[in-house]
Structure formats: structure tokens, C-alpha cells
Amino acid sequence: MKALHIITGLGVGGAEQQLRLLLRHLPVRCDVVTLTNPGSVAAGLTADGVRVTHLGMAGNRDLAALPRLARIVRRGRYDLVHTHLYRACLYGRIAARLAGVRAVVATEHSLGDSQMEGRPLTAGVRGLYLLGERLGRTTVAVSPTVAERLSRWGVPTPRVAVVPNGIDLARFAFDPAARHRTREQLGLPAGAFVVGGVGRLTPGKRFDVLIHALARLPADCRLLLVGGGAEEDALRRTALRAGVADRVLFTGERPYVADGSPGPDLPALTSAMDVLAAPSPEEAFGLAVVEALAAGLPVRYASCPALQDLPPEAAPRAVRVPPDVDAYARALAGVRAAGPGPRTAAEAAHHYCITRSAARLMDVYASALASTSPRVPIQQGASPS
DSSP states (O other): OEEEEEESOOSSSHHHHHHHHHHTTOSSEEEEEESSOOOHHHHHHHHTTOOEEEOOOOSTTOTTHHHHHHHHHHHHTOSEEEEESHHHHHHHHHHHHHTTOOOEEEEEOOBOSSEETTEEOOHHHHHHHHHHHTTSSEEEESSHHHHHHHHHHTOOGGGEEEOOOOBOHHHHSOOHHHHHHHHHHHTOOTTOEEEEEESOOSGGGOHHHHHHHHTTSOTTEEEEEEBOOTTHHHHHHHHHHTTOGGGEEEEEOOOSSOTTOSSOOHHHHHHHOSEEEEOOSOOSSOHHHHHHHHTTOOEEESOOHHHHTSOGGGSTTEEEOOSSHHHHHHHHHHHHHHOOOOOOOOHHHHHTBHHHHHHHHHHHHHHHHHOOSOOOOOOTTOOOO
């Protein structure tokens, strides 16, 4: 089998790094096209031996990119096309059909109740999504929560497959040496209590809640924000006004695998933390939470669909907290007072091993390639909710 993955961009983000990790475990030949932003994940994929093509798309309405993409699909003689993220799903599905590829799979990485990929959902976005969805065989939801949201939109249940995000358990295993080294690199005191926040710096992630909560915690507490985004300047101003600018550290985007780049990678940063705080009220999966559980960290989260379908004993140190300042200040103070616990991976993390996710995806591929039945229409009378 020969597959082409089409993604909107390849900067450091959850979907982008998930694609790279997945390609390391799929037993098929895969190429990648990025519509925009061939960032550090593109370089990492190339280092892994994956051919990456930058389409150079100018924007959402760059229709001239569509025939270029269709030519790439046609010339590559791909058996299957797999799209990721909204723009790539729309253009990729159309291009695949123009090129004669009917086995088209799309992964829905970040569909929330009110936003998608950090942007508000509108009737126009939903309408285009449903029109494009008709052109594929299967839409992969990264959690049952996302599958249920797709169903409410009007995507027929038989066309949705749940394939959870996966993690590399070995890479996120707690490393005391990495903890010491990373804290030295970042100038964090060895005895500091470090609260970690991981994700894109966007308003929806609510990292401002953590900054204000930090202001209510003792002076030995630090906040380590891992990620990049347009909200960074606003968060820095928030920290300054809250009087904790000297206790908040922004690392910028950090790769899943260092690949020789300066500075610590994401697993090393996770080892340096004492608790992972995730105040975002709306998530599609909750990858940062699962990675933290793999590192043996206690977690305080507002939303994590990855945990909702597992029994509580699978992640006993993960506690749901309302996304407000008072609740997070109390929750983090409680973790600090309890002292460090064992840094062993929670059972929930083992449930999301990347090898299991890759095997499930291969089943989806096999079904898409084998399917010769007529197209299943969008259910009559269904409407987005």
C-alpha cells in the first residue's frame, strides 16, 4: 500500500507531532504534503526518511492550489489519501477525487462543541465540512466524544471510526537525569514546585487561569508554559500585571523529539514538572494530559475526553477541576502540600500506546480500500447542532 498524508501545516502542534509519531509505526509507505508552513515537524519527517512536499498554499481561498495538489496525488499513484486538519481535509478530499483516488480517510483532530482548531464554529464552517465529508470514505475521530459531535453534525455513524491518539510510552517515562538537566538549562531552582502547561498559546487553552492561580501560590512555585501562539504577548502582560512575570517561563514550541535542536524536548520538559495543569474547558482528546500521565505526573484538568471513557482507577492522580482561578489555585496548592509521589506511568497512558493506535488505523485503511459499496448519503433530516 502507498498512502499520501495531506496536512494543513507542519509546525509544532499536537496533530502535526501525532502524524510524525504515527508514520513511524505504520507498516506502509507514506509521503506527506503540507499545504503551508513546513516547520520543524517537516524537518523531522524528512530526517525520518519521509518525503515531504510543500504545496505553498497562499491562504484558505487559494483555489489555484487545488489542481497542483490533484497533480501530486495523480502522479504519486497513491492507493489511499489521508487528510488532517480542516483546510487539508477540504482541499485534500477534493484533490483525491479529482485524481481518481476513492479511498480517502480524514482524521478529525480538534473538533469541539464551539470551536475547531481554536477558531469559533460557524454555520459556514459546518456546511463546508459536511460537503467535504461526503467525498471521503471514513472520518476518524480521536475520541468517542469527537465521534458523538460528528454524529450530531449529521455525519452518519457508520462513516465514523474512533482511533485514539497514541503516545510513545518509553519516551515520556520519567527521567531523573533529564529532570535535573532541564531545570538547570531553564534556570529553575532544584527545589521549585513547577506547574506545567502544554499546548498552543491561544485564548481557548485558558493559560491565563494558571497565571492568576500562580499569583496565589507560594513564592517557590513556578509556571512552565510549553507551546507557541499568538496569545504569548497577552499572557506575558497578564503575568506582569499579576506580579509573577519572574515566575512564569515560556519555552516556545518544543518538539516531541529533539533531533539535535537546542534546548530540551517535550518529554524532558515533562520530567522537569511536578504537576500538569490543563484548564482548557473544551478538548477533542487531551493529548498533553495523557503524556503527563505517562510521565507519572499528577494532573489537574478541566476537559479530557481521553479519560472520560476509562474507569477512574486508570488514572487515580488525574482530577477534574473547574476552569477558574480559585479552583485551580486550591487544586495546585493541594498537590504541592501532598508532596511528590511515585513517577510511574498510569494505566490510562498504556491504553493509548501508539502501536495500538497504528493497528486500529490499519484496520480503517483496509476497510476503505476494500469498500466498493455505493456512497452513503448524509442522513436525511439530520442537521448540525
